[in-house]
Amino acid sequence: MNSGLLSLSYLIGSVSFIIGLKMLSHPDTARKGNLYAAVGMTLAILATIFLYTKDGVGLGNHLWIFGGLIIGSIVGTMAAKKVQMTAMPQMVSLFNGMGGACAAIISIVEFKHLLHTGADITSEPVLTTTILIGLVIGTVSFTGSMIAFGKLNGNINDKTLPLQQVVNIGLLVLILIMLVGMVTGLISADAMTMMYILLTISALYGILFVMPIGGADMPVVISLLNSFTGVAAAFGGFLYDNSVMLTGGILVGSAGTVLTVLMCNAMNRSLTNVIVGSFGGNKQAGGSSESGGTYKEISITDTAVLMMYSKKVIIVPGYGLAVAQAQHTCHELEKVLDQNGVEVKYAIHPVAGRMPGHMNVLLAEADVSYDKLLDMDEINPEFAHTDVVLVLGANDVVNPAAKTDPASPIYGMPILDVEDAAHVIVNKRSMKPGYAGIENGLFFQPKTSMLFGDAKDALNKLVAEIKSMA
Amino acid sequence: MEQVLNLLTEHFYFIFLLILMIILGFEVISRVPAVLHTPLMSGANAIHGVVIIGAIIVMGQAESDNYLALILGFIAVILGTLNVVGGFVVTDRMLEMFKKRKKN
Numbered sequence: 001m002n003s004g005l006l007s008l009s010y011l012i013g014s015v016s017f018i019i020g021l022k023m024l025s026h027p028d029t030a031r032k033g034n035l036y037a038a039v040g041m042t043l044a045i046l047a048t049i050f051l052y053t054k055d056g057v058g059l060g061n062h063l064w065i066f067g068g069l070i071i072g073s074i075v076g077t078m079a080a081k082k083v084q085m086t087a088m089p090q091m092v093s094l095f096n097g098m099g100g101a102c103a104a105i106i107s108i109v110e111f112k113h114l115l116h117t118g119a120d121i122t123s124e125p126v127l128t129t130t131i132l133i134g135l136v137i138g139t140v141s142f143t144g145s146m147i148a149f150g151k152l153n154g155n156i157n158d159k160t161l162p163l164q165q166v167v168n169i170g171l172l173v174l175i176l177i178m179l180v181g182m183v184t185g186l187i188s189a190d191a192m193t194m195m196y197i198l199l200t201i202s203a204l205y206g207i208l209f210v211m212p213i214g215g216a217d218m219p220v221v222i223s224l225l226n227s228f229t230g231v232a233a234a235f236g237g238f239l240y241d242n243s244v245m246l247t248g249g250i251l252v253g254s255a256g257t258v259l260t261v262l263m264c265n266a267m268n269r270s271l272t273n274v275i276v277g278s279f280g281g282n283k284q285a286g287g288s289s290e291s292g293g294t295y296k297e298i299s300i301t302d303t304a305v306l307m308m309y310s311k312k313v314i315i316v317p318g319y320g321l322a323v324a325q326a327q328h329t330c331h332e333l334e335k336v337l338d339q340n341g342v343e344v345k346y347a348i349h350p351v352a353g354r355m356p357g358h359m360n361v362l363l364a365e366a367d368v369s370y371d372k373l374l375d376m377d378e379i380n381p382e383f384a385h386t387d388v389v390l391v392l393g394a395n396d397v398v399n400p401a402a403k404t405d406p407a408s409p410i411y412g413m414p415i416l417d418v419e420d421a422a423h424v425i426v427n428k429r430s431m432k433p434g435y436a437g438i439e440n441g442l443f444f445q446p447k448t449s450m451l452f453g454d455a456k457d458a459l460n461k462l463v464a465e466i467k468s469m470a
Numbered sequence: 471m472e473q474v475l476n477l478l479t480e481h482f483y484f485i486f487l488l489i490l491m492i493i494l495g496f497e498v499i500s501r502v503p504a505v506l507h508t509p510l511m512s513g514a515n516a517i518h519g520v521v522i523i524g525a526i527i528v529m530g531q532a533e534s535d536n537y538l539a540l541i542l543g544f545i546a547v548i549l550g551t552l553n554v555v556g557g558f559v560v561t562d563r564m565l566e567m568f569k570k571r572k573k574n
Contacts, residue, residue: 013520017517017520018494018498020513020517021495021498021499021510021513021514021517022498024506024509024510024513024514024561025498025499025501025502025506025510026506027503027505027506030506030509030510030513030565031562031565031566033513034509034513034516034558034561034562034565035562037513037516037517037558038516038558041516041517041519041520041554041558044520044523045522045523045526045554048523048526048527049526049530052526052527052530054531058530059526059527059529059530059531060530060531060532060534061529061530061532061534061540061543062530064529064540064543064544064547065526065529065530065547067544068525068529068544068545068546068547068548068551069547069551071548071551072547072548072549072550072551072552072554072555073551073555075548075552075556076551076552076553076554076555076556076557076559077555077556077559079552079556080555080556080557080559080560080563081559081563083560085563085564085567088508088512088560088564089508091556091560092508092511092512092515092557092560094556095515095516095519095552095553095556095557095560096515096518096553098549098550098552098553098556099515099518099519099521099549099550099553101546101549102519102521102522102524102525102546102549102550102553103521103524105525105528105542105543105545105546105549106521106524106525106528106546108542109528109532109538109539109542109543109546110528112538112539113539126477126481219507222511223511226511226514226515226518229515229518229521230514230517230518232518232521233518233519233520233521233524236521236523236524237484237520237524238481238484239524240523240524240527241484242523242524242527243487244520244523245520245521245523245524246484246487246488246491247487247491248517248518248520249518249520249521250487250488250491250492250495251494251495251498251514251517252495252514252515252517252518253492253495253518254491254492254493254494254495254496255495255496255498255499255514256511256514257495258495258496258499258500259499259502259507259510259511259514262499262502262507263507348504350504355507355508355511356504356507356508357504357505357506357507357508357509358508360504360505360508361508361509361564361567364567365567373505375504
């Protein structure tokens with residue numbers, strides 16, 4: 001009876017994950033899909049606590065379990081509610097790391113347990129392999145996510161050690177050798193010590209794997225680590241003969257991989273390219289060193305006049321807008337211009353911000369109407385009959401070098417054709433290159449004017465100026 | 471070869487499920503508008519929090535004098551819950567905004 005109920009709960013849980021994920025990929029049903037998956041998860045968790053039995057014995061320590069659940073729920077909810085919309089990518093990375101750590105801890109305890117039962121690990125090759133792979137993937141996912149979190153949060157800078165790739169591959173080979181050695185018994189050292197060494201190497205690999213990857217590629221890395229954790233969870237499912245862990249884990253592992261590839265496609269880069277990391281990691285000069293060229297500055301008043309007397313303005317938001325928390329002010333500018341009969345649209349590059357869809361989420365938060373946000377393919381033909389393009393803290397996604405300079409590291413990445421417009425106004429804090437570390441020729445073009453300053457500050461002044469003119 | 475086939479027979483149910491889920495995961499995600507990439511990643515992130523069930527099992531099976539298992543299990547439960555609850559709440563917050571713009 002009980003085991004039947006448990007199976008039923010797991011079945012419902014698994015189906016809710018599949019349907020939830022399916023609904024999440026459609027704008028109209030996304031929120032409901034998330035809710036379905038959450039309900040299925042709750043059911044599976046409660047069923048496990050009360051109905052799970054092994055050899056006729058149910059689970060004990062309910063007080064501890066509920067204690068952990070309550071602490072985790074309170075902290076998780078508070079963190080998720082309080083986080084700024086701009087910090088969303090690092091939050092996802094952080095939560096992902098927690099899942100990875102959870103999988104790793106399970107493996108540690110189960111490994112100890114396995115040794116404790118007196119079994120020789122070589123006599124249980126499947127079980128040992130499952131536990132150890134869960135340990136490796138969970139740990140890599142944990143440390144990797146923490147580094148990704150630190151990078152997006154600005155605590156950690158891109159660093160490339162000498163021979164980084166060689167070291168990384170060496171570590172990976174070492175992990176494999178240790179796995180095979182431990183399972184086959186070829187390495188006869190103390191199993192517990194070996195496990196801790198494996199844990200340490202995996203942790204180190206996770207750190208060194210993410211360390212050299214540039215900020216522009218961080219979304220891809222988070223998505224990849226996300227699917228890693230999925231796989232780690234699936235190994236846990238295999239370990240406990242637990243169908244819901246297996247379905248949930250594999251589903252995320254495979255869906256996460258697809259998502260990772262989709263993101264790579266949006267940037268016109270291959271996954272290997274991202275991992276080997278030639279993008280932001282090695283700050284190469286990037287062929288066109290147009291630096292030292294002349295650029296011209298524009299004042300707030302001139303910008304306001306220019307925009308007021310335009311028919312059509314396109315705003316290109318980038319990470320600078322997110323950092324400055326300027327999405328609300330940006331919406332205000334759009335409203336003022338709209339009241340004065342200027343058509344305003346937003347051009348959203350697939351990788352604007354730090355994650356695909358990041359800018360959409362941010363602007364949606366500021367109540368910007370959905371139909372004003374246009375994808376790159378939709379908006380590119382419109383630049384030719386646009387009077388003013390306002391680039392707000394975006395850089396690499398409008399860099400013409402991606403089209404014209406085969407030596408540039410971003411060559412081949414689809415960009416927004418802002419230079420087709422009559423005027424381009426670029427708001428930036430300084431002339432510093434963007435995240436990919438490449439000089440942007442757009443800034444030195446005759447039709448481009450630079451409006452220096454913090455995005456929010458500049459937009460506030462711009463709105464005030466336009467209001468006073470109207 | 472025989473060993474491999476034996477392994478397949480022994481774990482047939484899981485291997486079966488594994489392959490079906492891989493295909494399903496590909497199919498479910500393959501056509502997604504870029505707008506939803508971030509919420510989708512976040513939602514998937516919450517779903518792999520299902521690893522919490524493993525943590526609960528570890529915790530629930532720990533003998534009351536096995537402090538190491540108890541403490542590690544307890545930490546694992548907290549971390550797993552953070553992944554699940556935080557993941558779903560963050561996803562909901564992102565999607566809530568998409569709903570708002572629909573009313574406009």
